[in-house]
Amino acid sequence: MAEITIIEAVNLAMARALENSPDVIIFGEDVGLNGGVFRATDGLQQRYGTDRVLDTPLAETLIAGMAIGMASQGLRPVAEIQFMGFIYPTIEQMICHATRLRNRSRGRITCPMVLRAPYGGGIHAPEHHSESTEAIFAHMPGLRVVIPSSPLRAYGLLLAAIQDPDPVVFLEPKRIYRMMKQEVADDGEALPLDVCFQLRDGTDVTLVTWGAMTHETLQAADQLEAEGVSCDVIDVATIKPLDMETILNSVARTGRCVIVHEAARTCGVGAEIAAQLAEHGLLSLFAPVQRVTGYDTIMPMFKLENDYMPSTDRIIAAVKKTLEEA
Amino acid sequence: MTNEEKKCVAQFEIHYTQLLNQQGELVGPLPEFAASAEALIALYRTMVQTRTFDTKAIALQRTGKMGTYSSSLGQEAVSVGIGSAMRFEDVLLPTYREYGAQFQRGVAMSEILRYWGGDERGMAYQHQPHDMPITVPIATHVPQCAGIAYAMKLRNEPRVAVSVLGDGATSKGDFYEGINVAGAWQLPMVVVVTNNQWAISVPRDVQTHAQTLAQKAIAAGIPGEQVDGNDVIAMRHVMLNALERARSGAGPTLIEAITYRMHDHTTADDASRYREQTVVDEHKLLDPIERLKKYITAHHNWDETQENELHETCAAEVEAAVSSYLETPPAPPETMFDHLYETLPDALQSQRDEVERLGKQKQGGDDNG
Ligand SMILES: Cc1ncc(C[n+]2csc(CCOP(=O)(O)OP(=O)(O)O)c2C)c(N)n1
Ligand SMILES: [Mg+2]
Numbered sequence: 292m293a294e295i296t297i298i299e300a301v302n303l304a305m306a307r308a309l310e311n312s313p314d315v316i317i318f319g320e321d322v323g324l325n326g327g328v329f330r331a332t333d334g335l336q337q338r339y340g341t342d343r344v345l346d347t348p349l350a351e352t353l354i355a356g357m358a359i360g361m362a363s364q365g366l367r368p369v370a371e372i373q374f375m376g377f378i379y380p381t382i383e384q385m386i387c388h389a390t391r392l393r394n395r396s397r398g399r400i401t402c403p404m405v406l407r408a409p410y411g412g413g414i415h416a417p418e419h420h421s422e423s424t425e426a427i428f429a430h431m432p433g434l435r436v437v438i439p440s441s442p443l444r445a446y447g448l449l450l451a452a453i454q455d456p457d458p459v460v461f462l463e464p465k466r467i468y469r470m471m472k473q474e475v476a477d478d479g480e481a482l483p484l485d486v487c488f489q490l491r492d493g494t495d496v497t498l499v500t501w502g503a504m505t506h507e508t509l510q511a512a513d514q515l516e517a518e519g520v521s522c523d524v525i526d527v528a529t530i531k532p533l534d535m536e537t538i539l540n541s542v543a544r545t546g547r548c549v550i551v552h553e554a555a556r557t558c559g560v561g562a563e564i565a566a567q568l569a570e571h572g573l574l575s576l577f578a579p580v581q582r583v584t585g586y587d588t589i590m591p592m593f594k595l596e597n598d599y600m601p602s603t604d605r606i607i608a609a610v611k612k613t614l615e616e617a
Numbered sequence: 618m619t620n621e622e623k624k625c626v627a628q629f630e631i632h633y634t635q636l637l638n639q640q641g642e643l644v645g646p647l648p649e650f651a652a653s654a655e656a657l658i659a660l661y662r663t664m665v666q667t668r669t670f671d672t673k674a675i676a677l678q679r680t681g682k683m684g685t686y687s688s689s690l691g692q693e694a695v696s697v698g699i700g701s702a703m704r705f706e707d708v709l710l711p712t713y714r715e716y717g718a719q720f721q722r723g724v725a726m727s728e729i730l731r732y733w734g735g736d737e738r739g740m741a742y743q744h745q746p747h748d749m750p751i752t753v754p755i756a757t758h759v760p761q762c763a764g765i766a767y768a769m770k771l772r773n774e775p776r777v778a779v780s781v782l783g784d785g786a787t788s789k790g791d792f793y794e795g796i797n798v799a800g801a802w803q804l805p806m807v808v809v810v811t812n813n814q815w816a817i818s819v820p821r822d823v824q825t826h827a828q829t830l831a832q833k834a835i836a837a838g839i840p841g842e843q844v845d846g847n848d849v850i851a852m853r854h855v856m857l858n859a860l861e862r863a864r865s866g867a868g869p870t871l872i873e874a875i876t877y878r879m880h881d882h883t884t885a886d887d888a889s890r891y892r893e894q895t896v897v898d899e900h901k902l903l904d905p906i907e908r909l910k911k912y913i914t915a916h917h918n919w920d921e922t923q924e925n926e927l928h929e930t931c932a933a934e935v936e937a938a939v940s941s942y943l944e945t946p947p948a949p950p951e952t953m954f955d956h957l958y959e960t961l962p963d964a965l966q967s968q969r970d971e972v973e974r975l976g977k978q979k980q981g982g983d984d985n986g
Binding site: 316342343347348350352353355356357358359360361362363364365366368380383384387388393394395396397398399400401432433435456457485532533534535536 | 737738740741750757759761762765766767768769791794797955956957958963964965
């Protein structure tokens with residue numbers, strides 16, 4: 292079994308899906324011969340042909356709209372938006388159509404599409420190439436929003452997204468596309484959607500995160516371990532719909548919670564998790580919930596991006612704050 | 618350098634089709650289908666049926682029995698022409714004035730009433746599995762139409778995807794994105810622009826400086842043409858040709874159907890705020906139903922007895938749909954969670970339970986009261 296990166300796992304999952312079903316169609320800007328600007332679709336057009344792996348005109352509304360049209364016909368479109376910073380023209384298609392086609396037609400027409408996009412900061416990219424705006428999609432009823440954080444989860448969750456009977460926005464943390472390698476069996480096995488993944492068991496504090504921030508969060512947990520603080524680390528993975536049960540169970544054990552995300556703080560997904568902890572888990576809490584997030588500023592250009600994104604130190608400081616309370 | 622000194626690298630023309638003039642006289646070569654009295658009477662019947670429905674729907678809204686409604690008054694020939702030319706297995710992506718096409722394709726009148734009566738079940742289209750529900754966000758269905766057409770092309774199906782939109786809609790980017798890819802990928806697709814001269818209160822000329830809307834096709838590299846949208850024979854003819862081209866793999870077409878919106882934009886609008894009634898009255902002379910009636914009266918012995926019978930049949934059909942609509946109780950409130958996902962996620966179960974509980978409470982309260 293080969294050790295592969297997240298981006299290779301994304302590629303492997305799409306290849307497996309193309310192999311397993313003639314209904315799977317991959318398209319987007321530069322995804323054909325070029326294999327995508329991050330190489331997510333590398334080699335797929337060569338292997339599966341120009342009918343099934345195709346370059347579209349440069350038009351994001353079109354990409355989302357065509358995915359909806361194809362999905363309505365029973366195809367399994369997997370559309371790529373080149374960067375999350377250019378995903379906004381798809382919002383009308385997603386909120387007005389993809390998410391509600393099944394509902395509007397009373398189950399007559401469905402929309403099993405995947406909209407993939409690399410997201411997040413930390414790669415010294417130009418302006419508009421570092422956004423984390425997953426909360427925009429998480430607010431849409433009828434949608435799933437899935438974010439992998441390791442090669443195994445990238446493979447298993449992308450297959451799950453493609454197999455899912457409803458629309459999925461699949462956001463790939465591009466900073467960690469090539470950060471780590473794992474053995475991934477190309478067995479076509481999907482991982483479950485709508486559940487969190489437990490990355491580390493601990494007793495003192497629950498750290499909740501997703502995407503590239505799992506890296507800093509796990510680093511913080513390591514350092515805290517050395518200081519005698521035991522962290523439970525949860526990768527939310529499917530941020531919509533949210534598996535609060537896993538988070539609440541963990542907090543019932545630890546009594547403390549720190550939520551870490553790269554996106555801006557206000558109305559970020561962390562706010563929803565904190566609100567639900569207040570509604571359903573307040574009595575297990577020994578300390579106020581802490582959020583370590585991007586700031587409510589425009590995502591700065593790359594000279595300052597590391598000052599914007601949560602660091603291991605900021606996470607450790609937040610954990611210590613929760614421990615200061617009784 | 619003057620233009621004469623520059624080399625001309627491309628030239629384009631836009632053609633217009635009219636077969637029946639305002640007086641109901643034939644002004645062009647009669648298409649094959651139009652030789653048959655039966656075919657013409659079928660078109661006539663559907664136009665009358667659509668107008669009967671329309672009149673009743675407005676009355677339902679005015680008497681508080683239905684929500685806002687968008688009328689297709691004066692535009693019946695466009696919609697009926699489209700619907701009559703399509704095959705059942707094609708896919709129609711309609712906006713909110715395509716009743717004439719929808720009825721022919723199996724959508725029930727009671728479903729349209731349910732839709733404007735605020736009930737999702739009006740989009741279930743129980744006898745029309747293929748068509749998309751009415752699209753409200755303007756022009757958003759054109760990219761979807763391209764996706765559907767791509768699926769048909771990929772599977773080598775002899776089917777066509779048809780989207781219908783307004784003159785205002787052609788100002789939107791997604792309209793252009795859709796027709797552009799239709800050209801680039803030579804998709805089996807027909808886009809009909811119902812140019813009724815108005816986008817709510819904004820007249821056609823404020824929408825664009827382009828001389829025709831059909832010429833927008835040229836930038837997309839696809840054929841574009843105009844047709845008299847109040848001439849149902851021309852409308853069906855142009856549509857049949859476009860569908861045939863698409864079906865045979867010869868690519869997409871943009872059709873601009875010239876018509877006039879005779880009613881307010883919707884029942885929530887008051888067109889007297891922005892247009893003169895005299896101008897509207899002038900357009901009565903162009904009425905599509907009167908025009909075909911003149912022709913079939915002159916050429917196919919259509920008479921007042923048949924006319925009266927037709928109106929009675931249509932009225933009865935509409936009345937039956939209205940009864941069905943009025944008699945349908947609202948769906949239980951928890952059905953708002955139905956078909957949200959294939960399987961309701963656990964995260965939503967407690968919200969559904971709450972709605973169900975409150976709904977039952979209300980029901981109990983109503984019963985007691
Ligand atoms: C994207 C979008 N913007 C605005 C509206 C509100 N609106 C509904 S109909 C309409 C005018 C549409 O005009 P046109 O495309 O000519 O179609 P018509 O109503 O004349 O059939 C507007 C502005 C809408 N539904 N969608
Ligand atoms: Mg209009």
